[in-house]
Amino acid sequence: MISLKWIVCLFLVFAAFLTGLTLNLYILIINFMDWKKGNRLQTCDQIHIIMALVNIILQCAVTIQGTMFILCEYIMYIKEVAICFYFVVPLLISFSLWLNACLCIFYVTKFANLSHPYFVWFKYNISTILPKIMLVSAVGTVALCVPSIWNIHLESQQVTTGNVTVTDKKMVISVWYTLMVAFLGCFLPLLISSLCLGHTLTTILRHVWRVNRKDSGFSRQNIQANIKAARTMILLLITCLTFYLTQVFDFAPNYDDKDTFISMGRKVLICRHFLCFYVLCIVIAMYRFYLFSINTSLHFTQWFPTCCFQFEK
Template sequence: MLSAIQIIKTIILITTGSCGIILNSWIVAVHLSHRKKGVSLGDCDQIVLIMGVTNVLLQGLLTFSGIIENFELYEHFTKEFIFVIDMFFLFLTFLWIWLTAWLAICYCLRLVNISHRFFIGLKKRISSGITQLLLGTAVILGIINIPIFWTLNIKAKQNTTSTLPVNFIISDSDIKYMSFTAAFGCCLPTLITSLCMGLSLMSLLKHVQRMKQNHSQSWSGKMKTLARACMTIFLLMALNLFFFLTIFHIILSKFKIDSNGNTLIFCIIMASPVGQVLILLFGNSKLRSDLLKTCF
């Protein structure tokens, strides 16, 4: 007989799992269909495509892990297998945050008028090598996460207070190493995202100032695009930071959370990929129109 908490978690698993996988798969399918038709994808579209793929993998992984955790199926899997799943989850989380940083950079370079030669050169390099940049980011994050296999000791789960299927024995040196990976995987891209968002906001404020000087009350198309881009990047950054802080809180607490906190954290983690795809739909009018055409 399922408990009330298990029923709640099952509903969350079904809702977030189906919505997250369907919506993100749809985003991937739309961009791939455009490429098949010979339409060249821009920098931002390529990043959104990889975001969709990452979210499909992340949502599928979260749903799989959630089923194991909710129905206590640990004995059917070895602790090494569960450990690999959790490490792959950390890799996808870091990649998720870095993709937001690259998207913020592309938005900033596209929308902000900066005549300095450095920014002009940077824009050309990113435009011509976005695929290599994304691939390089994934490779570097993979290399950084590999040593975790040797820094953490694991044992089978023996209590019900842990939020993940295995317990980790974490030493002070492990915390230092994981702090480094957190700094590179989360803090650095979040700082980059914040900088880009700040530059975009400054450009938006300059446009508003010009409007006041010209006594114009109507928003130009570029101003609307700037405002929507700023809001999109802010929401993505806030979601990513909140998501990662939740994960890092689990790590620092050595995966021992009370039952109420466990359920809340379960909801936050499971809903995060869905939240990201909704933010992307909010910030991309073309995607929204394609979705409406598909549904109706």
């Protein structure tokens, strides 16, 4: 009999799955309809499509893994099944984070007003450079996750409680390999995303401050557009940093395994990770949803000497 807490976890997992699936499908449908009209897909749109596809596959994989952990945990300790999930899920997560970093790089090139020659060259060649970066990130994440096949081991331990002896199984992964995957597949892309979003956010806020001081001729609607854009950027930045800190704290040792919270076992930690991954995917999808919803009246346009959101007249 499944306890109430696991029923709640199962409900949250599927609720997050349906929400993220709906939003990501919306992104794909909008881009497909735009393409059917004969419009050329820009670099930003291509990243949106790839991210939506990766997020959908990731959410399916994570939902299956979470359901199996809750309903039939013993299956997850079969080595072949464990290796499959430990390869697929980190691969999709790392690639999704690198795609998010590519999108943030694209946005910062559109908003930032830097005069460095290399940045100017990168800005004018972004449409040809960014697809190559995405290809390298895809190949790199695969190369990073393939060694997990040889770094995952199943260990059995006899635990005796009174007159009862129980065999406890656990998956053991090389610490150094885990740190390498965490750094190259998680921390590094999130750091790049945070830096890019932080710079883009300061550019938007600086523009809002200039408009409020009446240094520009924009209307009140334009100010509200910039404020909404800044709020969206702050939400995405907070989500990225929260995910980053969650991963950092997971490396902290548990000093008391008999603690009530820790005694809930690996399932709570895994479900927390699942929900964190879902939140990351859903917020990214909601960000695309926001951009597509206002696409008829709001566009990313470059404004010299600053960049801003501008309503079409």
